[in-house]
Amino acid sequence: MRFGLFLGLALxxxxxxxxxxxxxxxxxxxxxLLLLFAVIAxxxxxxxxxxxxxxxx
Numbered sequence: 001m002r003f004g005l006f007l008g009l010a011l012x013x014x015x016x017x018x019x020x021x022x023x024x025x026x027x028x029x030x031x032x033l034l035l036l037f038a039v040i041a042x043x044x045x046x047x048x049x050x051x052x053x054x055x056x057x
Contacts, residue, residue: 006044008044013034017038
């Protein structure tokens with residue numbers, strides 16, 4: 001399976017969010033910002049990736 005840039009970014013941000021939440025108990029606002037960026041990147045990948053694939057001959 002080939003991962004795109006946005007999907008990779010979403011996975012990295014999600015892992016950072018989970019790791020910091022479970023291990024370090026970092027400030028809640030920063031952790032939730034990481035989660036928000038991960039979700040946005042995933043949504044862009046899913047919708048943008050579908051458009052890019054549909055334009056191929």
